[in-house]
Amino acid sequence: MVGTVLSLLYDEMVRIWCYRWTAIITAIVLFVAGAAYIVRLPDNYDAWAQIYVPRQTSLSAAAANVSLGAEYGGTYVVQKTLLNDQNLGKVAEQLNPTLSRLDPAQRQAAILSLRNKIEVVPDAGDGFTEFHYTATNPVKAYNVVRLLLAQFVSSTQDRAQRDFSQADVFLDSQIAIYQRKLNESQGKIAAFHARYGDSAALATDTAEEADAANDVENARAAYTAALARDGGSDSPVQGQIAALEDRIAALRLQYTDQYPDVIAARQQLTQLQQRAASQANRAGGNSAVAAARGQLAAAQARLRRARFRPSLPPQIAAQEADLKRTDDMLRNAYQELLARREAAQMSLAVYGANNSAKFQVTNQPTIPATPSGPNRPLLLLLAVVAAIAGGIGAAYLRGAITGVFVAPRELEEAFQLPVIGTISWEQTWHTGEVVQGSRHVAVFVTFGIILLVATVLISVSTSPWLQAIFHQYSTTLFQGFVK
Amino acid sequence: MGQMSKVPFTGKVFPADISVDDDTVLVPANTVSNLDKVEERGGVVKRVGSVVTPHFDESRTREDFRVVKRHILSRIDNAPADKAKDPRTILITSASPREGKTTVTLGLAMSFIFERDYSVILIDADMRSPELSRRMGLSGELGLLDFLENEEIGIEDIVYPTSVKGVYAVPAGLPRITAPELITSERMTQLLKAFHDGSQKRIVIIDSGSVLACSETISLAGYAGQIMFVAAKGQTRRKDIDEGLGILHRQAGPIDESRVAMVFNKTDHSRSPVRYSRNS
Numbered sequence: 001m002v003g004t005v006l007s008l009l010y011d012e013m014v015r016i017w018c019y020r021w022t023a024i025i026t027a028i029v030l031f032v033a034g035a036a037y038i039v040r041l042p043d044n045y046d047a048w049a050q051i052y053v054p055r056q057t058s059l060s061a062a063a064a065n066v067s068l069g070a071e072y073g074g075t076y077v078v079q080k081t082l083l084n085d086q087n088l089g090k091v092a093e094q095l096n097p098t099l100s101r102l103d104p105a106q107r108q109a110a111i112l113s114l115r116n117k118i119e120v121v122p123d124a125g126d127g128f129t130e131f132h133y134t135a136t137n138p139v140k141a142y143n144v145v146r147l148l149l150a151q152f153v154s155s156t157q158d159r160a161q162r163d164f165s166q167a168d169v170f171l172d173s174q175i176a177i178y179q180r181k182l183n184e185s186q187g188k189i190a191a192f193h194a195r196y197g198d199s200a201a202l203a204t205d206t207a208e209e210a211d212a213a214n215d216v217e218n219a220r221a222a223y224t225a226a227l228a229r230d231g232g233s234d235s236p237v238q239g240q241i242a243a244l245e246d247r248i249a250a251l252r253l254q255y256t257d258q259y260p261d262v263i264a265a266r267q268q269l270t271q272l273q274q275r276a277a278s279q280a281n282r283a284g285g286n287s288a289v290a291a292a293r294g295q296l297a298a299a300q301a302r303l304r305r306a307r308f309r310p311s312l313p314p315q316i317a318a319q320e321a322d323l324k325r326t327d328d329m330l331r332n333a334y335q336e337l338l339a340r341r342e343a344a345q346m347s348l349a350v351y352g353a354n355n356s357a358k359f360q361v362t363n364q365p366t367i368p369a370t371p372s373g374p375n376r377p378l379l380l381l382l383a384v385v386a387a388i389a390g391g392i393g394a395a396y397l398r399g400a401i402t403g404v405f406v407a408p409r410e411l412e413e414a415f416q417l418p419v420i421g422t423i424s425w426e427q428t429w430h431t432g433e434v435v436q437g438s439r440h441v442a443v444f445v446t447f448g449i450i451l452l453v454a455t456v457l458i459s460v461s462t463s464p465w466l467q468a469i470f471h472q473y474s475t476t477l478f479q480g481f482v483k
Numbered sequence: 484m485g486q487m488s489k490v491p492f493t494g495k496v497f498p499a500d501i502s503v504d505d506d507t508v509l510v511p512a513n514t515v516s517n518l519d520k521v522e523e524r525g526g527v528v529k530r531v532g533s534v535v536t537p538h539f540d541e542s543r544t545r546e547d548f549r550v551v552k553r554h555i556l557s558r559i560d561n562a563p564a565d566k567a568k569d570p571r572t573i574l575i576t577s578a579s580p581r582e583g584k585t586t587v588t589l590g591l592a593m594s595f596i597f598e599r600d601y602s603v604i605l606i607d608a609d610m611r612s613p614e615l616s617r618r619m620g621l622s623g624e625l626g627l628l629d630f631l632e633n634e635e636i637g638i639e640d641i642v643y644p645t646s647v648k649g650v651y652a653v654p655a656g657l658p659r660i661t662a663p664e665l666i667t668s669e670r671m672t673q674l675l676k677a678f679h680d681g682s683q684k685r686i687v688i689i690d691s692g693s694v695l696a697c698s699e700t701i702s703l704a705g706y707a708g709q710i711m712f713v714a715a716k717g718q719t720r721r722k723d724i725d726e727g728l729g730i731l732h733r734q735a736g737p738i739d740e741s742r743v744a745m746v747f748n749k750t751d752h753s754r755s756p757v758r759y760s761r762n763s
Binding site: 014015017018402405406408411414415416418419421423424 | 543544547548550551554555583586587590711712714716717718719720721722724725728738740743744745746747748749750751
């Protein structure tokens with residue numbers, strides 16, 4: 001398979017070789033025409049300016065964590081803001097004052113051609129952007145870049161001012177909204193408390209409750225001690241009363257007073273207390289014990305008071321929690337907005353109060369002194385390659401059109417007749433009429449001419465001194481040819 | 484052709500044939516070449532044509548021609564007996580000039596050097612440019628056209644021995660504007676018949692002009708049992724071959740594989756199917 005392909009390829013090469021003279025002549029003609037054109041190309045001058053736009057701005061500080069799309073000050077943004085129709089229209093009008101009198105289509109065409117010739121190049125560094133304009137007239141190139149830069153400076157100042165005031169307005173409006181929401185939330189909470197009691201006061205009960213419990217413990221200890229001093233042993237009733245009270249307290253943490261266990265425990269407690277009172281009465285009126293008991297009773301009453309909960313229904317309690325949560329959230333957002341406005345004010349202070357120090361022109365455009373192009377040696381090299389390719393193409397085309405045979409197989413396939421032999425033919429096998437030597441001379445001379453022309457053209461195009469001379473000559477020489 | 488009976492020669496061209504008529508000893512044609520004796524006719528030593536072969540890679544080109552020769556001989560051997568056209572008459576032609584007809588003719592003649600049994604008569608029938616006559620050094624000698632026009636000239640007057648044994652040459656003769664008509668005359672038929680009579684091993688190779696340039700070639704193709712169509716590599720155009728074959732087909736009988744073969748000429752060594760080293 002590969003062998004067949006190679007063989008076909010070889011056949012095509014042989015076919016081209018049959019028309020090598022066509023190839024050589026075509027290549028020479030193409031190269032001479034191409035070289036003449038390349039040498040006649042006018043010089044190009046490249047004017048450029050470079051600007052530096054810092055990425056961090058008051059707006060970006062204000063909008064931290066908020067996506068702004070393209071990076072502010074990036075090449076893309078510069079390109080889009082700089083090369084809009086309005087800016088380019090202004091530049092084009094300044095370059096050509098008659099443009100405003102032309103019809104819109106022509107004006108649009110002028111703007112389009114200007115846009116196509118302006119090149120915006122991002123620098124490797126952060127925030128640097130270059131823009132180039134190439135023209136055959138160095139002064140024109142300079143003017144375009146200068147006007148563009150002026151346009152950019154003014155439009156960017158406007159934009160920065162607008163951006164900052166936008167940021168300010170945005171933040172202020174947000175702060176106002178949050179403030180209003182926060183006020184509403186506070187109002188709601190106040191209304192809730194007016195209706196269901198001051199939950200803020202209730203909130204301190206836990207401390208008072210612990211305090212009261214402590215008092216009860218102390219009073220009980222004193223009472224027990226008084227009983228001991230009195231000589232009477234502490235009846236088990238007192239211990240039962242204490243245990244029961246603890247249990248009721250534990251139950252009340254989970255259940256209301258209507259819960260059956262609580263009711264039962266309370267009844268039991270009442271019975272126990274009555275029994276304890278009768279026991280105490282029986283024990284006699286020891287004043288110290290009585291005083292201690294009175295203190296204990298008072299402490300227990302205080303603890304009961306402290307343990308009292310307004311029995312709110314669950315949905316109202318949930319409502320209260322909801323109100324509190326909303327309030328907290330609003331308060332946080334409000335605080336954050338205030339902090340952001342502060343940051344924006346800070347960055348404004350850092351980057352200049354008048355917003356003009358947002359970018360810097362790091363390279364002012366100048367009138368280019370030396371041409372930047374075209375790259376004639378490279379173009380000539382390409383012309384050589386193209387000429388050779390064109391020559392080969394011409395030879396191939398001629399071979400394909402004429403239809404010569406380069407392999408016995410082709411002959412056999414074409415006429416369906418047997419090819420009974422191939423006779424090899426050497427260069428030395430000549431019959432006398434053709435002077436073979438003259439061909440070699442012709443080849444030698446032709447290639448010599450090509451090399452000579454190529455060398456002259458390349459040296460002319462690389463050496464400015466020779467170029468100046470040659471340009472003078474070629475201008476007169478090719479005047480009619482090019483026009 | 485009313486004068487057919489007046490034709491002076493009777494097909495008995497060579498001494499051996501004459502001896503047959505006189506009922507003398509019959510000499511087998513293939514043991515001694517009768518044509519050898521033409522040079523002594525009438526006691527006048529005739530000019531000897533030389534088969535000038537060009538310089539080439541001897542062994543390779545010899546092999547190339549050997550292959551062609553083998554094909555030709557095998558076609559002769561395998562031809563049916565009742566074939567209308569004698570396969571021993573071989574026409575060498577091409578579509579356009581300068582494709583190597585004469586070179587192929589001479590090369591084939593050279594390759595018969597070693598053929599002990601066969602003798603070859605080369606006829607230069609390219610009336611526009613008698614290249615074969617020129618190359619063999621027989622320009623200006625009495626030749627085919629003289630014979631065809633002048634009935635007083637005998638076959639032995641136009642057959643010349645050459646530097647190669649067993650190879651004889653018939654030059655073109657003085658150019659005439661009546662050449663196409665002379666070629667189609669009865670005398671031409673009789674000439675070819677005379678060449679083949681008496682020996683099975685005598686091959687006539689006609690070097691003709693190109694089909695598209697010379698009308699004689701088409702007439703000659705009518706006599707030929709084999710037609711070698713020479714095509715040069717990278718030179719002959721497809722449409723020319725098409726046209727040439729078309730003309731032959733229409734005017735000189737059917738062109739088919741049994742009668743027409745192609746020879747691919749001017750190839751380079753690397754692509755030749757025959758591969759021998761230069762020094763073999």
